Amino acid sequence: MLKSLSAKIGSVLILYGAWGIFAISFLDSSFVPLPLVNDLAVIMMASRRPAWWPFYALAATLGSLSGTYLLYAITRGGGRFIWRKTTPESISRARQWVKRNDFAAILVASLLPPPAPMKAFILTAGLLRVNAVRFGLALLVGRGLRFGAEAWLGARYGLRAQDYVRHNLAWASLALAVTVLAIALIRAWWIRRGVGQSGQSLPDSGGRAK
Numbered sequence: 001m002l003k004s005l006s007a008k009i010g011s012v013l014i015l016y017g018a019w020g021i022f023a024i025s026f027l028d029s030s031f032v033p034l035p036l037v038n039d040l041a042v043i044m045m046a047s048r049r050p051a052w053w054p055f056y057a058l059a060a061t062l063g064s065l066s067g068t069y070l071l072y073a074i075t076r077g078g079g080r081f082i083w084r085k086t087t088p089e090s091i092s093r094a095r096q097w098v099k100r101n102d103f104a105a106i107l108v109a110s111l112l113p114p115p116a117p118m119k120a121f122i123l124t125a126g127l128l129r130v131n132a133v134r135f136g137l138a139l140l141v142g143r144g145l146r147f148g149a150e151a152w153l154g155a156r157y158g159l160r161a162q163d164y165v166r167h168n169l170a171w172a173s174l175a176l177a178v179t180v181l182a183i184a185l186i187r188a189w190w191i192r193r194g195v196g197q198s199g200q201s202l203p204d205s206g207g208r209a210k
Contacts, residue, residue, distance in 0.1 A: 010037035014044065021045060021056055022063035025147075029067025029118075036113065036165075038064070042147055043161045046154030057151035061143045064110075068122050068139055075126025094120040095128070102130045103138045110142025 009032070013020035021041050028034040042060050046053040097105035098121060109121040125135050153161035 006034045006037050010034060010041055014041050017045065018052075018056055018059040021059045022066075025060045025063030026067040029064040029122075030070050039113070039147075039150055039165055040162050042150045043154035043165060044159065046151040047158040047161070050155035053151040053155035054148070056154075057144070057148040060147040060151075061140065064143045064147075065136065065139050068110075068118075069136065071119065071122045072126040072132075072135060075123045076129055093117075094124040097121070098124045098128055098130065102128070103134050106130070106135060106138035107142045110139050111146055 009027070010024055013023045016023070021038065024034055024041055025038045028038050038060055042056050045056045094105070094109075094117065102125065106121055106125060109116060109118050112118070150161070150165060153164065157164070
């Protein structure tokens, strides 16, 4: 029932081109889940007008960004009623990740396809009052990479890319997310290592290095 309704909503909105893609991504990232509908819509539109693929990727990215910011703002302002849409387990896991590295956690979550608990990370970021600019940048990079890749595939390979995405989106997104997470962890380790070394080299009160 839900899948059928999502398909119907997507089939109507896609008639409006880039604006329809924006609306689909906005709804999916806010209150009306449309799993994979925005991904397939981006590919379809890019396959019809290959030269416009960056524009369709941008529309999907901005729509998703707007929807997530809406949830983030409501939760940050005290809208706890939205928490009923998520499970305690997903919120607990998201909270641990966001507390460790909010930028990397949001970035990785924005790359992963359903059933990854993206909304749990958004709500957690709002509750923890994550910096709004850093929150938006993480989403912009993650969603931009995802929709940009899909739009390019649509422009390059046509509707055949839809079958590829259906069967490989999870693996491709997971590989990209793991790569991003590894880079973030290496960067955090390098920064801590640099801070530790600089602390060890500070001179003591007698002018000698510690």
